[in-house]
Amino acid sequence: MQVPAPIEYERAVSVEHAIGLLERLGEEARLIAGGHSLLPMMKLRLANPEYLVDINDLHAELGYIRITATQVRIGAMTRHRELLESDELAAVCPIFRDAERVIADPPVRNRGTLGGALCQADPSEDLSSVCTTLDASCVIRGPEGERTVSMDDFHLGPYETVVGHAEMLTEVRIPVRPRGSSAYAKVDRRAGDWAVAAAGAALWVDERGTIADARVGLAAVGPNTTGIPEVSAALRGRPPSDEAWSLAGAIAAQACRPVTDSRGTADYKRHLAGELTRRTLRAAWERVREGGAA
Template sequence: MQVPAPVEYARAISVEHAIGLLGRLGEEARLIAGGHSLLPMMKLRLANPEYLVDINDLHAELGYIEVGPTEVRLGAMTRHRELLESDPLAAVCPIFRDAERVIADPPVRNRGTLGGALCQADPSEDLSSVCTALDASCVIQGADGVRVVPMDDFHRGPYETAVGHAEILTEVRIPIRPGGSSAYAKVDRRAGDWAVVAAGAALWLDEHATIADARVGLAAVGPHTTHLPEVSRALRGREPSEAAWELAGGIAASACRPVTDSRGSADYKRHLAGELTRRTLRTAWERARERGGASWR
């Protein structure tokens, strides 16, 4: 039976307490919330922290969903289940409900957190591509204060983020722009599994129903979540159409860098990247058009 190496345990009661514990315990300390990613890695001895700082008591402080007129604020301890069930969040960012429906299973969704998902920085992780598509920003707090890092700069590589020693991700901020909507799609080998390939897309229309902006985030096709600025540049100013989605899909397939592994060949993953990009952009447009009313039909 696989078991983790011996580890010391502490339980934080506030963000400041957690930051203080991390500072005192040193760089071999790790935060644990849901634990569904960290604990399996510890059992396999792929992660060997000397100390675990349990932050589950921080849910009261960091487990929130606030939908304002111009911005969504999500606490880092918000559970997957809470993201799935939030109607106000689904109304402005339906991509979250799309993604949460295909993340793992109920036990994981009941315990796993937004912050844990993003900070794991797994290249196949779902919510990273969601936040990339939505042009989110990450709020990081440490002993020296608070800093805000764009999602495009948050992941430094596989399992590496911009969160430094004795820092903690506290919040994710998502701008709300008029005329927009979003969608997520994923291909996996079995229900709730890591993605073979996944895509999140967000699209915004101007007053003439022309594409004002679009963003695509891909998972499982590179060393970290892949943002495709080439797609954004290609679609701005275009009329929404099958030709536009085909163009974006072709760019996505060419721009991503998947590798062949047990989940599929690189060519198969490139095909999926193109297809899922087309599918999610089309769905985001259909949703934006429905919200825009008769003038956009």
């Protein structure tokens, strides 16, 4: 039977309290919310924190979805289930509902959080790909105050982020732009499993119907969830078409860096990255034409 190493436990009652606990307890302290990623790693002794700071009571402070005409703000303690069920979020960012429909199972979705998903920094993590696709920014708070970093800079490598000692992710901010929509798709071995490969796409058009901008975020095909600026550069100024989606798919397949493992060969994953890029861009374009509906 696998069990974690002995730990000390504290329960935070506010963001400032959590930061104070992290500062006092030292670098061997870890935050825990849903715990569906951290606890299995602790059982396998892949993670060995000396202290756990439980932040579930912070849901009242950090569990929210706030939408304006120019920005979506989501608190880090917002649960997967809340992201899935929010019709307001699906209306402006349908990619969230696409992704949440294929994430794990109800127990995980009821407890797991957006902040926990991003801070786990798993290369196969769906919501990291979603936030990369949407050009999100991450708000990080610590003893010295608050700072904001882009999703492109948030992950330093597998299971590593820019969140430092005595800091915590508090909010994700997503710009809202007119005449755009998004979509997400993944291939997994069984329902709710980690992806063999996954792709998110967001697309915006100008008044003439030409592609003003496009973004693609891949998961499970490299050391990080990956944005592909070459796709954006190739599609800007083109008319939406199957030829444009095929070009983007070819670029995505070439840009990713999958490895052969029990989920499939590198060539197979590269093929999936290209195909899923094509599918999600096409789906995003269909939603733009239909008015952005989920």
